[in-house]
Amino acid sequence: MYISNYRRKAEAVFIFFLSFLVLCIGRLLYIQFFNSSYLADIAKRQHNFFVELEPLRGVIYDSDLKPQTLNLPVDSLYASPASIKDNDKEFIIRRLSSILDVSQEYLRDRLNRKKSFVWLARKITPEQSSAIKKLNIKGLGFLRESKRSYPNSYLASQIIGFAGIDNTGLEGIELYLDRYLKGEQGWAVFLRDARQKKLDIWGEVVLPKDGYDIVLTIDQVVQYIAERELDKAFKKFHAKGASIVVMDPHTGRILAMASRPTYDLNEHGNVNKDAKRNRVICDLFEPGSVFKIVTASAALEEKKVSEEDKYFCENGSYLVANHVLHDHTAHGWLTFREVIEESSNIGTVKIAQQLGPNTVYKYVKLFGFGAKLGIDLPGEISGMIKEPRAWSKTSIGAIPIGQEVGVTALQLAGAMSVIANGGQLMKPYVIDEIRDKKGGVIMKAQPKLIRRVLSLDTSLRMTKMLTGVVEEGTGKMAQIPGFTSAGKTGTAQKLEPNGAYSHNKFVGSFVGFAPSEDPLITIVVSLDEPHPSYYGGVVAAPVFKNVAEDVLRYLKTKQALTADLYPNANRRDN
Numbered sequence: 001m002y003i004s005n006y007r008r009k010a011e012a013v014f015i016f017f018l019s020f021l022v023l024c025i026g027r028l029l030y031i032q033f034f035n036s037s038y039l040a041d042i043a044k045r046q047h048n049f050f051v052e053l054e055p056l057r058g059v060i061y062d063s064d065l066k067p068q069t070l071n072l073p074v075d076s077l078y079a080s081p082a083s084i085k086d087n088d089k090e091f092i093i094r095r096l097s098s099i100l101d102v103s104q105e106y107l108r109d110r111l112n113r114k115k116s117f118v119w120l121a122r123k124i125t126p127e128q129s130s131a132i133k134k135l136n137i138k139g140l141g142f143l144r145e146s147k148r149s150y151p152n153s154y155l156a157s158q159i160i161g162f163a164g165i166d167n168t169g170l171e172g173i174e175l176y177l178d179r180y181l182k183g184e185q186g187w188a189v190f191l192r193d194a195r196q197k198k199l200d201i202w203g204e205v206v207l208p209k210d211g212y213d214i215v216l217t218i219d220q221v222v223q224y225i226a227e228r229e230l231d232k233a234f235k236k237f238h239a240k241g242a243s244i245v246v247m248d249p250h251t252g253r254i255l256a257m258a259s260r261p262t263y264d265l266n267e268h269g270n271v272n273k274d275a276k277r278n279r280v281i282c283d284l285f286e287p288g289s290v291f292k293i294v295t296a297s298a299a300l301e302e303k304k305v306s307e308e309d310k311y312f313c314e315n316g317s318y319l320v321a322n323h324v325l326h327d328h329t330a331h332g333w334l335t336f337r338e339v340i341e342e343s344s345n346i347g348t349v350k351i352a353q354q355l356g357p358n359t360v361y362k363y364v365k366l367f368g369f370g371a372k373l374g375i376d377l378p379g380e381i382s383g384m385i386k387e388p389r390a391w392s393k394t395s396i397g398a399i400p401i402g403q404e405v406g407v408t409a410l411q412l413a414g415a416m417s418v419i420a421n422g423g424q425l426m427k428p429y430v431i432d433e434i435r436d437k438k439g440g441v442i443m444k445a446q447p448k449l450i451r452r453v454l455s456l457d458t459s460l461r462m463t464k465m466l467t468g469v470v471e472e473g474t475g476k477m478a479q480i481p482g483f484t485s486a487g488k489t490g491t492a493q494k495l496e497p498n499g500a501y502s503h504n505k506f507v508g509s510f511v512g513f514a515p516s517e518d519p520l521i522t523i524v525v526s527l528d529e530p531h532p533s534y535y536g537g538v539v540a541a542p543v544f545k546n547v548a549e550d551v552l553r554y555l556k557t558k559q560a561l562t563a564d565l566y567p568n569a570n571r572r573d574n
Contacts, residue, residue: 054145055183057167058211060160060174062220063255063432068160069174071146075129077121081111084139092137096120099131122165123147148174150265156223158259158278159216159377159430162268171268171276173214173431176378180434180442183211212442215433217253222246222551226256229546230525234260237508237530237539243279243409244543246551249417249513249522251447252426254375255551281380284406285528288492288536289343289474290511291402293419296340296465298363299351301458307337307465311347318346320397325349328491340465341473343489345401352400357388360400366453367415368425369407373450375428383407402492403501413524416487416511419462420519423454467516478541480514480549487512487544489536494529505529510540514548520555523547 060069077100084092093107100107100121110118121128123145132140148163161172169178186208226244234242239260246256259279263271277283299305316330327345339347352360364370370385384406386395398404410428418425427448434443454462466486469475474489490509493501509526513519525540525547533539 053186053188053208055185055208056146056210058181058213060214062216062218066220070149070151072149073144074123074147075142076123076145078141079111079118079120080116080139081113082116095135099128153264153266154262156218157262157265159257162265177214180212184209210437213435217430217432219255221554223256225550226547227258229543230258230260233543237527237533239527239530241279241528243526245280245409245413245524247413247417247522249420249519252428254428254430278379280409281377285507286492287402287407288490289402290412290488290490290509292348293488294363294367295348295352295400297454297458297462298355298359300461301454304354305336309336311339311350313344313346321393323394325397337465341468343474348401349397352396357391357396361388369411373414373428376431383411409524409526412511413522416513417522418453419459420513420522422456423452423459425450425453463516474537475541477537478510478512478544480545483514483552484516485512485514486516491536506534508534508536508539510536510544512544521551
Protein backbone atom coordinates (compact mmCIF):
# COMPACT_ATOMS: atom_id res chain seq x y z
CA MET A 1 0.00 0.00 0.00
CA TYR A 2 2.77 2.41 0.97
CA ILE A 3 4.79 1.50 -2.13
CA SER A 4 1.76 2.08 -4.36
CA ASN A 5 1.17 5.58 -2.94
CA TYR A 6 4.82 6.45 -3.28
CA ARG A 7 4.80 5.34 -6.91
CA ARG A 8 1.72 7.45 -7.69
CA LYS A 9 3.30 10.51 -6.07
CA ALA A 10 6.51 9.98 -7.99
CA GLU A 11 4.59 9.66 -11.25
CA ALA A 12 2.67 12.83 -10.45
CA VAL A 13 5.87 14.75 -9.78
CA PHE A 14 7.40 13.34 -12.96
CA ILE A 15 4.35 14.30 -15.00
CA PHE A 16 4.38 17.80 -13.45
CA PHE A 17 8.03 18.40 -14.29
CA LEU A 18 7.59 16.84 -17.72
CA SER A 19 4.63 19.11 -18.42
CA PHE A 20 6.60 22.14 -17.15
CA LEU A 21 9.52 21.14 -19.36
CA VAL A 22 7.24 20.80 -22.38
CA LEU A 23 5.69 24.18 -21.57
CA CYS A 24 9.12 25.81 -21.31
CA ILE A 25 10.22 24.23 -24.58
CA GLY A 26 7.00 25.43 -26.20
CA ARG A 27 7.52 28.93 -24.85
CA LEU A 28 11.11 28.99 -26.06
CA LEU A 29 10.00 27.81 -29.48
CA TYR A 30 7.32 30.52 -29.55
CA ILE A 31 9.82 33.20 -28.55
CA GLN A 32 12.41 31.97 -31.00
CA PHE A 33 10.17 31.58 -34.03
CA PHE A 34 7.25 33.93 -33.45
CA ASN A 35 8.28 36.69 -31.00
CA SER A 36 12.04 37.03 -31.40
CA SER A 37 12.04 40.22 -33.44
CA TYR A 38 9.79 42.02 -30.95
CA LEU A 39 11.94 41.14 -27.95
CA ALA A 40 15.14 41.84 -29.82
CA ASP A 41 13.79 45.28 -30.63
CA ILE A 42 13.07 45.92 -26.93
CA ALA A 43 16.59 44.89 -26.02
CA LYS A 44 17.97 47.05 -28.77
CA ARG A 45 16.07 50.09 -27.49
CA GLN A 46 17.31 49.43 -23.97
CA HIS A 47 20.95 49.17 -24.96
CA ASN A 48 21.00 51.45 -28.03
CA PHE A 49 20.54 55.21 -27.89
CA PHE A 50 19.40 56.90 -31.13
CA VAL A 51 20.63 60.47 -31.60
CA GLU A 52 20.04 62.87 -34.49
CA LEU A 53 23.26 64.58 -35.60
CA GLU A 54 22.79 68.24 -36.41
CA PRO A 55 24.47 69.61 -39.54
CA LEU A 56 26.49 72.80 -39.27
CA ARG A 57 24.40 75.66 -40.66
CA GLY A 58 25.99 77.59 -43.49
CA VAL A 59 27.68 80.92 -42.76
CA ILE A 60 26.42 84.20 -44.23
CA TYR A 61 29.27 86.49 -45.37
CA ASP A 62 29.38 90.06 -46.63
CA SER A 63 30.96 90.89 -49.99
CA ASP A 64 34.45 90.85 -48.45
CA LEU A 65 33.86 87.48 -46.77
CA LYS A 66 33.44 88.93 -43.31
CA PRO A 67 31.13 86.55 -41.40
CA GLN A 68 27.74 87.94 -40.45
CA THR A 69 26.69 84.73 -38.69
CA LEU A 70 28.47 82.25 -36.41
CA ASN A 71 27.69 78.75 -35.13
CA LEU A 72 28.64 78.46 -31.47
CA PRO A 73 28.94 75.01 -29.80
CA VAL A 74 26.61 74.74 -26.80
CA ASP A 75 25.12 72.01 -24.57
CA SER A 76 21.53 70.83 -24.67
CA LEU A 77 20.15 69.01 -21.61
CA TYR A 78 18.12 65.80 -21.84
CA ALA A 79 16.79 63.28 -19.36
CA SER A 80 15.98 59.54 -19.33
CA PRO A 81 12.88 59.52 -17.07
CA ALA A 82 12.70 55.72 -17.04
CA SER A 83 16.09 55.50 -15.34
CA ILE A 84 15.35 58.12 -12.65
CA LYS A 85 13.82 56.96 -9.37
CA ASP A 86 10.52 58.57 -8.46
CA ASN A 87 11.76 59.80 -5.07
CA ASP A 88 14.71 61.55 -6.81
CA LYS A 89 12.59 63.48 -9.30
CA GLU A 90 11.39 66.21 -6.93
CA PHE A 91 14.97 66.97 -5.88
CA ILE A 92 16.00 67.21 -9.56
CA ILE A 93 13.02 69.41 -10.35
CA ARG A 94 13.81 71.89 -7.58
CA ARG A 95 17.49 72.17 -8.48
CA LEU A 96 17.00 72.46 -12.25
CA SER A 97 14.15 74.94 -11.97
CA SER A 98 16.40 77.59 -10.44
CA ILE A 99 19.34 76.91 -12.74
CA LEU A 100 17.33 76.85 -15.99
CA ASP A 101 14.84 79.53 -14.88
CA VAL A 102 11.85 77.40 -15.88
CA SER A 103 8.78 76.39 -13.91
CA GLN A 104 8.73 73.26 -11.77
CA GLU A 105 5.49 72.23 -13.49
CA TYR A 106 7.25 72.14 -16.85
CA LEU A 107 10.06 69.93 -15.51
CA ARG A 108 7.63 67.70 -13.60
CA ASP A 109 5.64 67.09 -16.77
CA ARG A 110 8.81 66.17 -18.65
CA LEU A 111 10.27 63.87 -16.02
CA ASN A 112 7.00 61.96 -15.49
CA ARG A 113 6.79 60.85 -19.11
CA LYS A 114 7.27 57.15 -19.75
CA LYS A 115 10.11 57.69 -22.19
CA SER A 116 13.79 56.94 -22.36
CA PHE A 117 14.61 60.39 -23.81
CA VAL A 118 13.10 63.86 -23.32
CA TRP A 119 14.58 67.31 -23.87
CA LEU A 120 14.70 69.49 -20.75
CA ALA A 121 16.46 72.54 -22.19
CA ARG A 122 17.96 73.28 -25.58
CA LYS A 123 21.14 75.27 -26.15
CA ILE A 124 21.78 76.41 -22.60
CA THR A 125 24.50 78.81 -21.48
CA PRO A 126 27.95 77.53 -20.44
CA GLU A 127 27.22 78.69 -16.88
CA GLN A 128 24.01 76.65 -16.73
CA SER A 129 25.75 73.62 -18.20
CA SER A 130 28.56 73.83 -15.66
CA ALA A 131 26.16 74.17 -12.72
CA ILE A 132 24.14 71.12 -13.78
CA LYS A 133 27.22 68.99 -14.40
CA LYS A 134 28.38 69.69 -10.84
CA LEU A 135 25.18 68.10 -9.52
CA ASN A 136 26.22 64.77 -11.10
CA ILE A 137 22.62 63.56 -11.38
CA LYS A 138 21.98 60.10 -12.78
CA GLY A 139 19.55 60.12 -15.70
CA LEU A 140 20.59 63.52 -17.05
CA GLY A 141 22.84 63.95 -20.06
CA PHE A 142 24.13 66.54 -22.51
CA LEU A 143 24.30 66.65 -26.29
CA ARG A 144 26.50 69.11 -28.15
CA GLU A 145 24.58 71.34 -30.58
CA SER A 146 25.30 74.58 -32.40
CA LYS A 147 23.62 77.88 -31.64
CA ARG A 148 23.22 80.58 -34.27
CA SER A 149 24.93 83.80 -33.27
CA TYR A 150 25.16 87.19 -34.97
CA PRO A 151 28.45 89.01 -34.27
CA ASN A 152 27.25 92.40 -35.54
CA SER A 153 24.03 92.44 -33.51
CA TYR A 154 21.90 95.15 -35.19
CA LEU A 155 23.80 95.49 -38.47
CA ALA A 156 21.74 94.48 -41.52
CA SER A 157 19.25 92.77 -39.22
CA GLN A 158 16.27 93.01 -41.61
CA ILE A 159 18.37 91.53 -44.44
CA ILE A 160 20.08 88.69 -42.58
CA GLY A 161 17.12 87.68 -40.41
CA PHE A 162 17.50 84.90 -37.86
CA ALA A 163 17.15 81.17 -37.26
CA GLY A 164 15.16 79.50 -34.49
CA ILE A 165 16.10 76.98 -31.81
CA ASP A 166 16.28 74.16 -34.35
CA ASN A 167 18.47 76.27 -36.68
CA THR A 168 15.59 76.73 -39.11
CA GLY A 169 15.45 80.13 -40.82
CA LEU A 170 12.58 82.36 -39.70
CA GLU A 171 13.33 85.79 -41.19
CA GLY A 172 15.35 87.44 -43.97
CA ILE A 173 18.08 85.56 -45.82
CA GLU A 174 18.02 82.91 -43.08
CA LEU A 175 14.45 82.12 -44.18
CA TYR A 176 14.76 82.81 -47.91
CA LEU A 177 17.77 80.48 -48.37
CA ASP A 178 17.03 78.06 -45.55
CA ARG A 179 17.09 75.09 -47.93
CA TYR A 180 20.74 75.89 -48.73
CA LEU A 181 21.87 76.98 -45.28
CA LYS A 182 20.28 74.20 -43.23
CA GLY A 183 22.13 71.17 -44.62
CA GLU A 184 21.03 67.55 -44.18
CA GLN A 185 20.61 65.88 -40.82
CA GLY A 186 22.55 62.77 -39.85
CA TRP A 187 22.06 60.21 -37.07
CA ALA A 188 24.00 57.89 -34.82
CA VAL A 189 23.26 54.96 -32.52
CA PHE A 190 25.20 55.03 -29.24
CA LEU A 191 25.54 51.95 -27.05
CA ARG A 192 24.37 51.97 -23.41
CA ASP A 193 25.34 49.69 -20.54
CA ALA A 194 22.95 47.74 -18.30
CA ARG A 195 22.40 50.87 -16.18
CA GLN A 196 21.31 52.84 -19.26
CA LYS A 197 24.44 54.99 -19.15
CA LYS A 198 25.52 56.20 -22.57
CA LEU A 199 28.84 54.82 -23.72
CA ASP A 200 31.10 56.74 -26.08
CA ILE A 201 30.77 53.94 -28.62
CA TRP A 202 28.88 54.28 -31.89
CA GLY A 203 26.88 51.38 -33.19
CA GLU A 204 25.86 52.92 -36.52
CA VAL A 205 26.34 56.44 -37.86
CA VAL A 206 25.30 58.55 -40.86
CA LEU A 207 27.22 61.82 -40.83
CA PRO A 208 25.30 65.06 -41.40
CA LYS A 209 25.87 67.18 -44.48
CA ASP A 210 26.70 70.77 -43.56
CA GLY A 211 24.82 73.65 -45.16
CA TYR A 212 26.12 75.87 -47.95
CA ASP A 213 27.63 79.29 -47.25
CA ILE A 214 26.08 82.49 -48.62
CA VAL A 215 28.05 85.51 -49.86
CA LEU A 216 26.02 88.73 -49.95
CA THR A 217 26.51 91.82 -52.10
CA ILE A 218 26.23 93.83 -48.86
CA ASP A 219 29.47 95.54 -47.89
CA GLN A 220 29.78 95.61 -44.09
CA VAL A 221 31.51 99.01 -44.11
CA VAL A 222 28.93 100.61 -46.41
CA GLN A 223 26.16 99.04 -44.34
CA TYR A 224 27.61 100.50 -41.15
CA ILE A 225 27.92 103.98 -42.67
CA ALA A 226 24.34 103.87 -43.98
CA GLU A 227 22.89 102.66 -40.69
CA ARG A 228 24.88 105.17 -38.65
CA GLU A 229 23.58 108.16 -40.61
CA LEU A 230 20.03 106.85 -40.89
CA ASP A 231 19.90 106.27 -37.16
CA LYS A 232 21.01 109.85 -36.48
CA ALA A 233 18.24 111.30 -38.64
CA PHE A 234 15.65 108.85 -37.30
CA LYS A 235 16.32 110.03 -33.75
CA LYS A 236 16.89 113.71 -34.57
CA PHE A 237 13.58 114.10 -36.38
CA HIS A 238 11.61 111.74 -34.13
CA ALA A 239 10.45 109.76 -37.16
CA LYS A 240 7.95 106.92 -37.02
CA GLY A 241 10.15 104.93 -39.40
CA ALA A 242 13.04 105.32 -41.82
CA SER A 243 14.76 103.43 -44.61
CA ILE A 244 17.86 103.63 -46.77
CA VAL A 245 19.24 101.65 -49.67
CA VAL A 246 22.62 101.99 -51.39
CA MET A 247 22.85 100.39 -54.82
CA ASP A 248 25.39 100.03 -57.61
CA PRO A 249 23.35 101.61 -60.45
CA HIS A 250 25.20 99.71 -63.18
CA THR A 251 24.64 96.18 -61.84
CA GLY A 252 21.77 96.30 -59.34
CA ARG A 253 24.02 95.05 -56.52
CA ILE A 254 22.73 96.20 -53.13
CA LEU A 255 25.66 97.51 -51.07
CA ALA A 256 23.55 98.45 -48.04
CA MET A 257 19.92 98.30 -46.96
CA ALA A 258 18.50 99.28 -43.59
CA SER A 259 15.30 100.24 -41.78
CA ARG A 260 14.40 101.90 -38.53
CA PRO A 261 13.24 100.84 -36.00
CA THR A 262 15.54 97.83 -35.86
CA TYR A 263 16.52 95.05 -33.46
CA ASP A 264 19.39 92.91 -32.17
CA LEU A 265 19.48 89.59 -34.02
CA ASN A 266 20.75 87.87 -30.89
CA GLU A 267 17.69 89.04 -28.92
CA HIS A 268 14.91 88.42 -31.43
CA GLY A 269 12.52 86.58 -29.12
CA ASN A 270 10.34 89.50 -27.97
CA VAL A 271 10.83 91.89 -30.88
CA ASN A 272 7.67 93.34 -32.45
CA LYS A 273 6.89 92.94 -36.14
CA ASP A 274 7.48 96.64 -36.84
CA ALA A 275 11.19 96.28 -36.06
CA LYS A 276 11.54 93.10 -38.12
CA ARG A 277 9.95 94.62 -41.22
CA ASN A 278 12.26 95.47 -44.10
CA ARG A 279 10.73 98.82 -45.02
CA VAL A 280 12.83 99.16 -48.17
CA ILE A 281 10.92 96.39 -49.93
CA CYS A 282 7.60 96.08 -48.12
CA ASP A 283 6.50 99.60 -47.11
CA LEU A 284 4.20 101.36 -49.57
CA PHE A 285 4.14 105.18 -49.66
CA GLU A 286 3.34 108.05 -51.97
CA PRO A 287 6.70 109.35 -53.23
CA GLY A 288 5.82 112.98 -53.79
CA SER A 289 8.16 115.11 -55.87
CA VAL A 290 10.87 112.47 -56.36
CA PHE A 291 8.38 110.93 -58.80
CA LYS A 292 8.79 113.96 -61.07
CA ILE A 293 11.85 112.27 -62.57
CA VAL A 294 9.43 109.98 -64.45
CA THR A 295 7.43 112.85 -65.96
CA ALA A 296 10.57 114.80 -66.85
CA SER A 297 12.28 111.78 -68.42
CA ALA A 298 9.18 110.93 -70.45
CA ALA A 299 8.96 114.50 -71.78
CA LEU A 300 12.59 114.43 -72.95
CA GLU A 301 12.41 110.89 -74.35
CA GLU A 302 9.23 111.70 -76.30
CA LYS A 303 10.88 114.93 -77.55
CA LYS A 304 8.00 117.03 -76.26
CA VAL A 305 10.19 119.60 -74.50
CA SER A 306 13.68 121.00 -74.30
CA GLU A 307 15.50 122.26 -71.23
CA GLU A 308 14.85 125.93 -71.99
CA ASP A 309 11.13 125.70 -72.86
CA LYS A 310 9.21 127.99 -70.54
CA TYR A 311 6.11 127.27 -68.46
CA PHE A 312 3.98 129.76 -66.59
CA CYS A 313 3.54 128.40 -63.06
CA GLU A 314 0.48 130.51 -62.28
CA ASN A 315 2.08 132.26 -59.30
CA GLY A 316 1.45 129.22 -57.13
CA SER A 317 -2.18 128.24 -57.85
CA TYR A 318 -3.51 126.19 -60.78
CA LEU A 319 -6.95 124.67 -61.30
CA VAL A 320 -7.00 121.04 -62.50
CA ALA A 321 -10.62 119.94 -63.03
CA ASN A 322 -12.25 120.89 -59.70
CA HIS A 323 -9.02 120.84 -57.67
CA VAL A 324 -6.65 123.74 -57.02
CA LEU A 325 -3.01 122.68 -57.28
CA HIS A 326 -0.40 124.63 -55.30
CA ASP A 327 3.39 125.07 -55.33
CA HIS A 328 5.25 125.25 -52.02
CA THR A 329 6.74 128.53 -53.36
CA ALA A 330 4.91 130.73 -55.87
CA HIS A 331 6.60 130.92 -59.28
CA GLY A 332 5.90 132.82 -62.47
CA TRP A 333 7.70 131.74 -65.64
CA LEU A 334 10.18 128.87 -65.28
CA THR A 335 12.17 126.94 -67.85
CA PHE A 336 11.69 123.17 -67.95
CA ARG A 337 15.08 122.83 -66.25
CA GLU A 338 13.99 125.24 -63.50
CA VAL A 339 10.66 123.42 -63.06
CA ILE A 340 12.64 120.35 -62.00
CA GLU A 341 15.26 122.27 -60.00
CA GLU A 342 12.61 124.18 -58.03
CA SER A 343 10.28 121.16 -57.88
CA SER A 344 7.28 123.03 -59.22
CA ASN A 345 4.10 120.96 -59.05
CA ILE A 346 2.29 123.24 -61.49
CA GLY A 347 5.07 123.21 -64.08
CA THR A 348 5.35 119.40 -63.87
CA VAL A 349 1.58 118.93 -64.27
CA LYS A 350 1.52 121.21 -67.32
CA ILE A 351 4.27 119.05 -68.88
CA ALA A 352 2.26 115.92 -68.02
CA GLN A 353 -0.81 117.41 -69.67
CA GLN A 354 1.25 117.77 -72.85
CA LEU A 355 2.16 114.09 -72.66
CA GLY A 356 -1.30 112.78 -71.79
CA PRO A 357 -2.33 110.02 -69.34
CA ASN A 358 -1.34 107.09 -71.56
CA THR A 359 2.22 108.30 -72.07
CA VAL A 360 2.70 109.14 -68.39
CA TYR A 361 1.41 105.69 -67.42
CA LYS A 362 3.66 104.04 -70.02
CA TYR A 363 6.80 105.54 -68.46
CA VAL A 364 5.67 104.88 -64.90
CA LYS A 365 5.53 101.19 -65.81
CA LEU A 366 8.78 101.31 -67.80
CA PHE A 367 10.59 102.69 -64.75
CA GLY A 368 9.48 99.63 -62.77
CA PHE A 369 6.65 101.01 -60.66
CA GLY A 370 3.57 98.88 -60.05
CA ALA A 371 5.52 95.60 -60.30
CA LYS A 372 8.00 93.63 -58.23
CA LEU A 373 11.61 94.07 -59.27
CA GLY A 374 12.37 90.49 -58.20
CA ILE A 375 14.94 91.09 -55.46
CA ASP A 376 16.12 87.90 -53.75
CA LEU A 377 14.56 88.71 -50.37
CA PRO A 378 11.21 87.65 -48.89
CA GLY A 379 8.39 90.19 -48.59
CA GLU A 380 8.79 92.43 -51.64
CA ILE A 381 5.56 94.15 -52.71
CA SER A 382 4.64 95.45 -56.16
CA GLY A 383 3.42 98.91 -55.26
CA MET A 384 0.32 100.50 -56.78
CA ILE A 385 -0.40 102.42 -59.97
CA LYS A 386 -3.79 102.86 -61.62
CA GLU A 387 -4.33 102.30 -65.33
CA PRO A 388 -5.45 105.44 -67.24
CA ARG A 389 -9.02 104.12 -67.57
CA ALA A 390 -9.26 104.29 -63.76
CA TRP A 391 -7.92 107.84 -63.52
CA SER A 392 -10.21 110.58 -62.27
CA LYS A 393 -10.33 114.06 -63.82
CA THR A 394 -7.78 115.24 -61.25
CA SER A 395 -5.37 112.27 -61.62
CA ILE A 396 -3.35 114.06 -64.31
CA GLY A 397 -2.66 116.70 -61.65
CA ALA A 398 -1.68 114.14 -59.01
CA ILE A 399 0.12 111.11 -60.46
CA PRO A 400 2.89 113.06 -62.29
CA ILE A 401 3.88 114.70 -58.98
CA GLY A 402 3.84 111.49 -56.96
CA GLN A 403 0.30 111.35 -55.58
CA GLU A 404 -2.28 108.57 -56.13
CA VAL A 405 0.62 106.12 -56.56
CA GLY A 406 2.28 103.75 -54.10
CA VAL A 407 5.96 102.88 -54.39
CA THR A 408 8.76 101.26 -52.38
CA ALA A 409 12.19 102.68 -51.63
CA LEU A 410 13.69 99.87 -53.70
CA GLN A 411 11.64 100.90 -56.73
CA LEU A 412 12.85 104.48 -56.34
CA ALA A 413 16.44 103.24 -56.23
CA GLY A 414 15.89 101.25 -59.42
CA ALA A 415 14.25 104.21 -61.17
CA MET A 416 17.01 106.68 -60.24
CA SER A 417 19.60 104.12 -61.33
CA VAL A 418 18.01 104.13 -64.79
CA ILE A 419 19.12 107.75 -65.15
CA ALA A 420 22.50 107.10 -63.51
CA ASN A 421 23.51 104.15 -65.71
CA GLY A 422 22.48 105.43 -69.12
CA GLY A 423 18.84 104.31 -69.31
CA GLN A 424 18.67 100.68 -68.14
CA LEU A 425 16.47 99.17 -65.42
CA MET A 426 18.56 96.56 -63.61
CA LYS A 427 17.26 93.77 -61.38
CA PRO A 428 18.38 94.43 -57.77
CA TYR A 429 20.00 91.57 -55.84
CA VAL A 430 21.68 90.90 -52.48
CA ILE A 431 22.92 87.32 -52.95
CA ASP A 432 26.23 87.17 -54.77
CA GLU A 433 27.28 83.52 -54.34
CA ILE A 434 26.29 80.23 -52.78
CA ARG A 435 29.33 78.12 -51.86
CA ASP A 436 30.03 74.71 -50.37
CA LYS A 437 32.40 74.25 -47.42
CA LYS A 438 35.36 73.68 -49.74
CA GLY A 439 34.82 77.00 -51.50
CA GLY A 440 33.21 75.52 -54.60
CA VAL A 441 30.69 77.89 -56.17
CA ILE A 442 27.18 76.40 -56.34
CA MET A 443 25.55 79.55 -57.70
CA LYS A 444 27.01 82.85 -58.90
CA ALA A 445 24.73 85.83 -59.50
CA GLN A 446 25.14 87.97 -62.59
CA PRO A 447 23.74 91.46 -63.28
CA LYS A 448 20.41 91.14 -65.08
CA LEU A 449 18.87 93.75 -67.35
CA ILE A 450 15.10 94.02 -66.97
CA ARG A 451 14.66 96.43 -69.89
CA ARG A 452 15.94 99.61 -71.47
CA VAL A 453 13.85 102.59 -70.39
CA LEU A 454 15.59 105.68 -71.77
CA SER A 455 18.11 106.54 -74.44
CA LEU A 456 21.61 107.46 -73.39
CA ASP A 457 20.98 111.03 -74.54
CA THR A 458 17.91 111.41 -72.33
CA SER A 459 19.67 109.95 -69.29
CA LEU A 460 22.59 112.36 -69.73
CA ARG A 461 20.26 115.35 -70.05
CA MET A 462 18.33 114.21 -66.96
CA THR A 463 21.61 113.81 -65.07
CA LYS A 464 22.53 117.39 -65.88
CA MET A 465 19.15 118.68 -64.64
CA LEU A 466 19.26 116.59 -61.46
CA THR A 467 22.77 117.87 -60.80
CA GLY A 468 21.21 121.33 -61.00
CA VAL A 469 18.66 120.28 -58.35
CA VAL A 470 21.55 119.69 -55.93
CA GLU A 471 23.64 122.70 -56.96
CA GLU A 472 20.92 125.32 -57.50
CA GLY A 473 17.57 123.88 -56.41
CA THR A 474 15.81 122.16 -53.52
CA GLY A 475 18.57 119.59 -52.92
CA LYS A 476 21.42 121.88 -51.89
CA MET A 477 21.87 120.02 -48.59
CA ALA A 478 22.87 116.96 -50.61
CA GLN A 479 26.06 118.59 -51.94
CA ILE A 480 29.13 116.40 -51.31
CA PRO A 481 32.51 118.06 -50.71
CA GLY A 482 34.91 116.89 -53.40
CA PHE A 483 32.24 115.12 -55.49
CA THR A 484 29.37 116.07 -57.76
CA SER A 485 25.94 114.60 -57.10
CA ALA A 486 22.53 114.47 -58.73
CA GLY A 487 19.16 113.86 -57.12
CA LYS A 488 15.61 114.85 -56.34
CA THR A 489 13.86 115.82 -53.13
CA GLY A 490 10.38 114.66 -52.17
CA THR A 491 7.89 115.68 -49.50
CA ALA A 492 4.65 113.72 -49.63
CA GLN A 493 1.53 114.24 -47.53
CA LYS A 494 0.25 111.01 -45.98
CA LEU A 495 -3.35 109.94 -46.31
CA GLU A 496 -5.61 110.09 -43.27
CA PRO A 497 -8.05 107.22 -42.56
CA ASN A 498 -10.88 109.27 -44.12
CA GLY A 499 -8.98 109.51 -47.43
CA ALA A 500 -7.97 113.16 -47.07
CA TYR A 501 -4.36 114.30 -47.21
CA SER A 502 -2.84 115.05 -43.81
CA HIS A 503 -1.46 118.48 -42.95
CA ASN A 504 0.92 117.22 -40.24
CA LYS A 505 2.04 113.78 -41.39
CA PHE A 506 4.59 113.59 -44.20
CA VAL A 507 7.16 111.31 -45.83
CA GLY A 508 10.41 113.16 -46.53
CA SER A 509 12.68 111.62 -49.16
CA PHE A 510 15.79 112.15 -51.21
CA VAL A 511 16.83 110.00 -54.16
CA GLY A 512 20.17 110.57 -55.84
CA PHE A 513 23.45 109.26 -57.20
CA ALA A 514 27.12 110.24 -57.15
CA PRO A 515 29.45 111.19 -58.65
CA SER A 516 27.24 112.74 -61.33
CA GLU A 517 29.73 112.25 -64.18
CA ASP A 518 30.55 108.61 -63.33
CA PRO A 519 28.04 107.25 -60.82
CA LEU A 520 29.25 104.64 -58.34
CA ILE A 521 26.25 104.60 -56.03
CA THR A 522 22.54 105.34 -55.99
CA ILE A 523 21.07 106.18 -52.59
CA VAL A 524 17.46 106.44 -51.44
CA VAL A 525 16.65 107.93 -48.03
CA SER A 526 13.11 108.05 -46.69
CA LEU A 527 11.78 109.21 -43.30
CA ASP A 528 8.21 108.47 -42.26
CA GLU A 529 6.49 111.23 -40.27
CA PRO A 530 9.57 113.25 -39.28
CA HIS A 531 9.01 116.33 -37.13
CA PRO A 532 9.24 119.17 -36.54
CA SER A 533 11.05 119.45 -39.91
CA TYR A 534 9.62 117.26 -42.66
CA TYR A 535 10.83 118.52 -46.06
CA GLY A 536 12.86 115.91 -47.92
CA GLY A 537 15.55 118.47 -48.69
CA VAL A 538 16.00 119.06 -44.95
CA VAL A 539 15.54 115.65 -43.30
CA ALA A 540 16.71 113.23 -46.02
CA ALA A 541 19.18 115.11 -48.24
CA PRO A 542 21.79 115.50 -45.43
CA VAL A 543 21.68 111.74 -44.84
CA PHE A 544 22.40 111.23 -48.54
CA LYS A 545 25.28 113.69 -48.34
CA ASN A 546 26.90 112.10 -45.29
CA VAL A 547 26.52 108.54 -46.53
CA ALA A 548 27.67 109.32 -50.06
CA GLU A 549 30.72 111.25 -48.88
CA ASP A 550 32.02 108.44 -46.65
CA VAL A 551 31.04 105.62 -49.00
CA LEU A 552 32.64 107.24 -52.05
CA ARG A 553 35.93 107.78 -50.22
CA TYR A 554 35.81 104.20 -48.97
CA LEU A 555 35.08 102.77 -52.43
CA LYS A 556 37.74 104.92 -54.09
CA THR A 557 40.30 103.75 -51.52
CA LYS A 558 39.18 100.16 -51.97
CA GLN A 559 39.54 100.45 -55.74
CA ALA A 560 43.04 101.90 -55.38
CA LEU A 561 44.12 99.10 -53.02
CA THR A 562 42.69 96.48 -55.35
CA ALA A 563 44.51 98.01 -58.30
CA ASP A 564 47.79 97.91 -56.34
CA LEU A 565 47.32 94.32 -55.21
CA TYR A 566 45.94 93.04 -58.51
CA PRO A 567 47.35 95.26 -61.27
CA ASN A 568 46.02 92.98 -64.03
CA ALA A 569 42.48 92.90 -62.66
CA ASN A 570 39.97 94.62 -64.90
CA ARG A 571 36.76 94.72 -62.98
CA ARG A 572 34.42 97.21 -61.37
CA ASP A 573 34.56 97.04 -57.56
CA ASN A 574 31.06 96.47 -56.22
